[in-house]
Amino acid sequence: MDRGEVIEFQRASQLLKLLGDKTRLTMMKLLQTHDCCVCEFVAIFNMSQPAVSQHLRKLRDIELVKEERKGQWIFYSINTEHEDYPFIQSILAYLPEQDESIAALETQGLRIICE
Amino acid sequence: MDRGEVIEFQRASQLLKLLGDKTRLTMMKLLQTHDCCVCEFVAIFNMSQPAVSQHLRKLRDIELVKEERKGQWIFYSINTEHEDYPFIQSILAYLPEQDESIAALETQGLRIICE
DNA sequence: TGCGTATATAAGCATATAATTATACGATGT
DNA sequence: ACATCGTATAATTATATGCTTATATACGCA
Numbered sequence: 001m002d003r004g005e006v007i008e009f010q011r012a013s014q015l016l017k018l019l020g021d022k023t024r025l026t027m028m029k030l031l032q033t034h035d036c037c038v039c040e041f042v043a044i045f046n047m048s049q050p051a052v053s054q055h056l057r058k059l060r061d062i063e064l065v066k067e068e069r070k071g072q073w074i075f076y077s078i079n080t081e082h083e084d085y086p087f088i089q090s091i092l093a094y095l096p097e098q099d100e101s102i103a104a105l106e107t108q109g110l111r112i113i114c115e
Numbered sequence: 116m117d118r119g120e121v122i123e124f125q126r127a128s129q130l131l132k133l134l135g136d137k138t139r140l141t142m143m144k145l146l147q148t149h150d151c152c153v154c155e156f157v158a159i160f161n162m163s164q165p166a167v168s169q170h171l172r173k174l175r176d177i178e179l180v181k182e183e184r185k186g187q188w189i190f191y192s193i194n195t196e197h198e199d200y201p202f203i204q205s206i207l208a209y210l211p212e213q214d215e216s217i218a219a220l221e222t223q224g225l226r227i228i229c230e
Numbered sequence: 231t232g233c234g235t236a237t238a239t240a241a242g243c244a245t246a247t248a249a250t251t252a253t254a255c256g257a258t259g260t
Numbered sequence: 261a262c263a264t265c266g267t268a269t270a271a272t273t274a275t276a277t278g279c280t281t282a283t284a285t286a287c288g289c290a
Contacts, residue, residue: 006209020134051279053237071236
């Protein structure tokens with residue numbers, strides 16, 4: 001591990017604690033392949049909108065994700081510029097793909113596409 | 116990522132939550148290079164013995180570490196046979212070495228050696 | 231302007247977590 | 261057998277976390 005890629009324990013444990021929640025971990029894996037808006041997460045996790053927003057806020061607070069408004073929706077995406085993104089990426093690499101979640105959204109007509 | 120190395124979200128978030136504590140994360144990194152007994156951890160973390168024992172119990176409960184009694188001491192070591200050890204290892208690889216902690220123990224005459 | 235939709239935030243509550251203190255247990259040495 | 265050392269466990273407490281409900285804000289459209 002090169003010196004520049006080393007993460008201090010304080011920082012690493014903070015990141016791991018955030019990822020140590022099934023909902024947030026799944027969000028991150030999903031975002032790695034698909035930008036999503038809040039209402040999509042609500043459908044995917046079958047969870048209340050405020051609960052989803054609060055998870056996203058935590059990820060946003062440490063800048064693991066970015067938000068971008070597109071019309072009435074706010075889309076979230078992974079912040080690949082994040083200093084610790086390589087670390088995050090190496091963790092997410094161990095998780096199964098979540099394409100079925102997105103496919104299910106499309107089947108139900110809940111997928112939001114903004115162009 | 117090969118199919119056999121994939122970890123389910125439930126399991127992964129459980130592991131990450133455990134590592135999402137600075138003390139336990141440091142313990143794991145230390146154990147990767149040096150087996151340690153409880154009293155060494157107490158000295159390193161300047162933390163009460165029961166607090167240390169309770170962190171170790173959590174790591175032991177999911178079998179990330181093994182314990183072995185040697186005389187009056189109980190030594191802990193990483194369970195490299197653990198199904199998810201490659202995952203754990205890839206996380207620990209990002210953390211700085213902790214040799215100074217062990218060196219400090221030796222300086223203070225607190226390092227326990229059992230042969 | 232007013233209404234509906236999407237999202238964020240605040241407050242309250244239940245549960246989880248991590249520490250402390252007190253106590254129990256097991257091994258060693260006298 | 262007893263005292264001491266190292267460690268584990270139990271009970272308690274303080275704080276953190278994640279959810280719910282209620283409310284506020286921002287946008288799009290008639």
